[in-house]
Amino acid sequence: MTQNKVELAEKLSKESHQGQKYGPHDYFDYHIKGVVNSLIEHQFSEVYIITALLHDSVEDTPLTLDKIESLFGKEVRDAVDALTKLESETREEYLIRCSSNPIARVVKLHDAAFNAHNSHKDNNHARVDYYLQTMLAVSTAQDRLG
16 A cells, blocks of 8 residues: 555545544544544554545445455455444444454444544543443454354
């Protein structure tokens, strides 16, 4: 991967999420970049950064897995796929599937931590608990699979 791929993923994500909100904030600038910045701060590689930039794209925008694969390769496609909850899945099934991909697992933990932190700032204890439960489920999914 090259810095050009990161820039392309950032541009594509920003365009795809245009007009979406995270509370009063711009979804891309606040949420997507918040998750990405956490991964950068913890010195994860470009494949994690690109996946984080695209982590909500298939679920929330017209962007497809085929397009992601054509631009960023199978590794990113598979990670984004694992991060995309299917309508037919329960939350537990989704979190286990997400956890089975090592890149998706890390991105999901950073995503849930970002959401928990923001829920805490908003004094929304139920949402904090929800995201902490998500982090616990993702971090222990492999143990439950045996």
